[in-house]
Amino acid sequence: MTTLLANLTGALFAEMHLALQSGRLTPKLDAALASYIGYWKKTGGSAEAVVDFVRRLLHRARQADAGSAHAASAQDALVEQIVERTAKLYFEVPKG
16 A cells, blocks of 8 residues: 555545544545545546445444444444445546
């Protein structure tokens, strides 16, 4: 993993973690997603691959923020919002 990718992934993970803790999208989440998407588009990543990577990061963020089963189920809608936002942003963000 390159330093740039590590930094982008770390920033995105942090924003995902904050969103999951607060139960809402964070102001910086779109910017972190756009940077992450731009990197992958520049390296030839498809929309499906980027969405898959984001899903994996969300899964890890949820594990890091593991709480009760009730809290986890309450996060489901937010996770889907982030995934949908990722898919939409993929087509809006220019290549890196």
